[in-house]
Structure formats: C-alpha cells, structure tokens
Amino acid sequence: MTHSLYQDAIDILKTNDRGTYSLPTQGLYPVQFNWDSAFAALGYRFINPVRAWQEVQQLASSQWPDGMIPHIMFRGHHDGYFPGPSIWKTGQFTPTSGITQPPVLASVIRRLDDTHPLDDSIEMHDMLRRLVRWHEWFIVARQEPQTEAIAIIHPWESGRDNMSDWDSGMARVEIADLPPYTRRDLDHVDASQRPTKEQYDRYLTIIKYGRDHQWRQDHLGQHSPFRMVDPGMTAFLLRSSRDLLALLQKHQPDNQAALSTVQQHIESLDRGWKNLWNDKVNAYTCYDPVEQKHINSVSSASFLSCFAGVYEEGRHEKLMGEFDRISNKVKFMVPSFDPDHADFDAKRYWRGPVWHVINDSIGRGFAEHGETERAERIRADSEALITQSKFFEYFDPITGEGLGGKDFTWTASVYLDWVM
Numbered sequence: 001m002t003h004s005l006y007q008d009a010i011d012i013l014k015t016n017d018r019g020t021y022s023l024p025t026q027g028l029y030p031v032q033f034n035w036d037s038a039f040a041a042l043g044y045r046f047i048n049p050v051r052a053w054q055e056v057q058q059l060a061s062s063q064w065p066d067g068m069i070p071h072i073m074f075r076g077h078h079d080g081y082f083p084g085p086s087i088w089k090t091g092q093f094t095p096t097s098g099i100t101q102p103p104v105l106a107s108v109i110r111r112l113d114d115t116h117p118l119d120d121s122i123e124m125h126d127m128l129r130r131l132v133r134w135h136e137w138f139i140v141a142r143q144e145p146q147t148e149a150i151a152i153i154h155p156w157e158s159g160r161d162n163m164s165d166w167d168s169g170m171a172r173v174e175i176a177d178l179p180p181y182t183r184r185d186l187d188h189v190d191a192s193q194r195p196t197k198e199q200y201d202r203y204l205t206i207i208k209y210g211r212d213h214q215w216r217q218d219h220l221g222q223h224s225p226f227r228m229v230d231p232g233m234t235a236f237l238l239r240s241s242r243d244l245l246a247l248l249q250k251h252q253p254d255n256q257a258a259l260s261t262v263q264q265h266i267e268s269l270d271r272g273w274k275n276l277w278n279d280k281v282n283a284y285t286c287y288d289p290v291e292q293k294h295i296n297s298v299s300s301a302s303f304l305s306c307f308a309g310v311y312e313e314g315r316h317e318k319l320m321g322e323f324d325r326i327s328n329k330v331k332f333m334v335p336s337f338d339p340d341h342a343d344f345d346a347k348r349y350w351r352g353p354v355w356h357v358i359n360d361s362i363g364r365g366f367a368e369h370g371e372t373e374r375a376e377r378i379r380a381d382s383e384a385l386i387t388q389s390k391f392f393e394y395f396d397p398i399t400g401e402g403l404g405g406k407d408f409t410w411t412a413s414v415y416l417d418w419v420m
C-alpha cells in the first residue's frame, strides 16, 4: 500500500459522489447503478459512515411496487447515458431501467451493520423489509424451475454484459426494426473494448420486448427473447440470502415469517447452485433453459462457490484444478473468461479482462474456506494491477493494461476495503 494510492482511491470516491448517490465513473456512466452503488457504500465507510448508509438507502428506495430493485436509477444529469428513460419507459416515479442487477446489497448491509450499525431501528427495519421483498421477487420472477438457479432476462442483468456464455442465447434474439440510435459509450471508450453493434441491437430488442409487455416481470422471466441461467446471479443471491438471514436473526429474531422465507430461499438456491455443476468442464457453469443444457465454458463466476457458502467434496478439488490451470495462463487473476477458450479476448469487457468486484467476492470466499494461498494470489494480483495501472474499470489479465473507464468507484472501493 502506498499513501498516494490510498489518497487517490478516496479522491475518486469523492469525485464520483453526487451527494446522496454515486456514479460508477464520470462521463461514461452518469447514472446510479445497483451493484456499483452497494460496493461504493463499502468505500464510503472510509470517508463517512453516514454517507455509506445514505448510499444504500437511496438505492433501496428505488424499489418497484413488485419488489424489484432496478439496475439503473436515472437521477440528476444523466443525458450522456444511452439507453435513457425514454427508451426504457418503465413509468416509475424516479425513472429507472426495467431489469435488475446482481443482488449484493444484503451482503453489503451486513458488513455496514457489523462495523457502523444504524442508530435508528425503524430505518433498519425498513431496509430488512425491502431486502426480503427483493429476494422474494427473484424467486418469483427469476428462479428457473428445472435447476432452481437464477435466470437473467437480459445480459445486462448479470452485470457481466457481453460474456461469451450469453452468445447462443443472444443469437436467438431476432433483431427488431429499431429506430436509429447513437451509442454514448463510444464517446469515452475505444470500440475494441466494448460490446459490438450487433450486441447492442439485440440488447435494445430485448428492452423493446419488456416495454411492449409493460415490464411485467413474471411474464418476462418465462418469455423474454433472451433467457439464460447464470451462476453469478445464483451465487450472489445465495450469499446475500445467508447474510440476510444473519441480519434477521440479529435484528428481528421473532419475525418467523421472514426468517422461514429466507431459510427456504437458501435451501432452494443451494440446490440451484449445485445443479449448475458441469462434469464436462469441471466447474459450475451457465445453463440454457431453452435448449435445456449446460454451457460448456468456465468463467470467473464459476469460482464463486465458496463465496456462495457451498463446499462440495470432490467437486471443489476439481474446481480448484481449473483455477490453477487458468492461473498458469495469465499474469493477473481472475480473468472473466477462460483464456484457453477460443472466444477469450483479453481486452474486450467481460470476455477476458479482470474485474475487481469479482476478484473481491472470489477472494473473500476462498479465504473463508481455507483456500488461503489462492485467495492471496487474487488479492496480490488485484493490488499489482492498481499499482501498475491505477483505478480502471477492468484490466488486461496478461499485460495488466487498464481498460474501459478510468477513476472507477468500485475499483477504488474494493481497494480500500480488501486489496490494500
């Protein structure tokens, strides 16, 4: 750790602070994103714990009447982001997108509550109620019945937008007759590091379908033109459910209804995660609910099993074998996609680069389960990337080059909270 990197991280959090919510980075993303905001709160603890709570309360306050907490909230000056509210047309009081994002919020709340508990028990009660409703929403609107794991209805829901695992599902999306549009991301980042035009056409086609169906989420869970079961979403919801149960046991030990609801979520998601095991590649992988088959590729989400609190003897050792194979291929762990796969692309977004929020979750999970050396490899590589290239959005796992947006909130937060 050097003092200047610590100070740089604090400065980035302050620069991207919009008072009651944060931006992932200025320019590229002038909007509040769901899981970015939760990670931002972990960083704000190092500046001001009151501000950290404000961030997560602002996020939770965007909850839809059906229980969903959306992936984007359009507050303040959001004009530079495409697609904006006029494309989503969700009809919410605060304009939002019409899909969700990885549910890391309950895990973050548990960590805030451990170190800086809220003074006001009514506010905590309100937060827990919102979290139970959001988790229940996932079970109703996104749990895939065959596997009991969590499906996504748009690649953006996964937070890992252009993963090659989504390609076969995306190929089924017949591109609609779309009005001409201008992407704003390419004003800030080189096109070679971003999704392609064809992918954007499909992203917008899926949004059109949601809009045409008034964003009825249970319908979309079954009929969206894109559906894929995601190990990432499943692992994050399982971990968050365990953290939510611990919060309820601490703050509402008599709330039997909520306790048993969350307990049931844990049991079914635990089965769901295990059903994603894929013997062909010795890892937990995506599952295609339409073709009813596993996708045969290893991604960084495959290594979230320890973080999800699942340890399966035999499988765990095989999974660690895959981790070690990948470790020998790249200088910096953990690449978002298997470097031995033909679709690996070291610079293109989620098709290869390293992302610090995923590293944080895998690394914490490994440390909790006694995988000390592998956890340390991830932490040390995460630190080396920031030392070499500073606080970028993502990094080339072979050269360490910083890619995408710079001065990124969640990279700074993870640095303060875990890496340094």
Ligand code: 9YW
Pocket (backbone or CB within 6 Å): 024, 029, 033, 034, 035, 036, 158, 159, 160, 161, 185
């Ligand atoms: C986009 C903000 C978001 C993240 C996502 C990431 C990217 C937005 O940036 O998506 O327009 O491509 O994939 O996980 O929340 O940092």
